[in-house]
Amino acid sequence: MKKLPGKTVERLSKYRRALLYSFKSGKEHIFSHEIAELLHITSVQVRRDLMLIGYTGTLRKGYDIKELIDKIGIILDTQSGQKVAVIGLGNLGRAFIRYFSGKRTKLSIVAAFDVNPEKINTVYEGVPCYDSERISEIVIREKISIAILTVPVDESNRTADILIRSGIKGILNYTSKALNVPQDVYLEEYDMVTSLEKVAYFAKQ
Amino acid sequence: MKKLPGKTVERLSKYRRALLYSFKSGKEHIFSHEIAELLHITSVQVRRDLMLIGYTGTLRKGYDIKELIDKIGIILDTQSGQKVAVIGLGNLGRAFIRYFSGKRTKLSIVAAFDVNPEKINTVYEGVPCYDSERISEIVIREKISIAILTVPVDESNRTADILIRSGIKGILNYTSKALNVPQDVYLEEYDMVTSLEKVAYFAKQ
DNA sequence: TATCCATTGTTAAGCGATTAACAATGTTAA
């Protein structure tokens, strides 16, 4: 299937979580305007997104929640799952591991890396922490395709280069430096300080 | 001044950080294409953003770094500064406090809140942690205008309501639930799971 | 002095995403 718009992909992820929640509470069908309410968006947008992934509802009952969850899974997930590594086991790295621990999804965090000897060879929430020197070895061995980068900013480019040479396919960069990656590596950047400064700007009346 | 586009505000925050870094290393002037390189964007976009804030460079020397930093400060900051609270002193809350500790900016994190008795009345990186029961009291007393919300998802709406009733002006929401806020409260949402799922989607070739 | 040229500032075009509009559909109610 042709690549979907980034914004649609983000919403599909949110639809799925909201739908799982509704399904667990016993609901079987849902209308576009109900999904829209859950996410605080419009029903048109929901229908447009579902049109893009080719899922069709029924006229008076809306969408079959179970079917739609499965359909979104076909779009977002890979059959065999994808392995994720957290680079930098600081607060942010641990936050990620916490969010994912226990959730059995097609994304699994299988390794963390740090330079701190006190963290190396420990296990956090079931995820082993290795010496950062071993990134390349383990990424290749474990076929890890996604990295969450939460290292100090002056290490970010060097670390990204190692990941790229080890065949990583996507990087989620939380360091405040724009990374250089080749075209075939997907890069998503998020800057906590910028987010807070943005809120501060719009919060002053 | 008229409100700037959100994307421009985000970039201004990044320009400032990059410019501060350049200034510290002794540089005094900079061209639009040099700023663009630092952020991996185009020089046109830089010039357009600077046009929007009304800053004018010189033709052959480019922009005066010191002046531009000050100009961005006038746009983004308030004269007296803004106070920030972290609600939920988990990994993510601590990550935020860490990022900001030591940096003397117009944004200062002055309080954290948690329900865990072991955290209440401790101090993390200079930031005192209070009982979540006291959010309203302290937000009002300290004139805190911005909240970073990192509580468990089932507490998010209740907590947001307390913040709103206490006169908060902006909320940065890291819980995975869309919040209901009145028009005069600025809301920025970020979902770590969605970000990772987006990377995963675009990383599968 | 006159010409060249890199750079800025700004207008216009293009693009991607959201929103509006509406035909199609089939269930419900008269």
Place this chain on the structure above:
DNA sequence: TTAACATTGTTAATCGCTTAACAATGGATA
């Protein structure tokens, strides 16, 4: 049986942001 209606799926319009295009500028160079 027919009319009313809520809802879906899709096309068209709109909006906001990015990118392209280019005139204006004034220092450097011949």
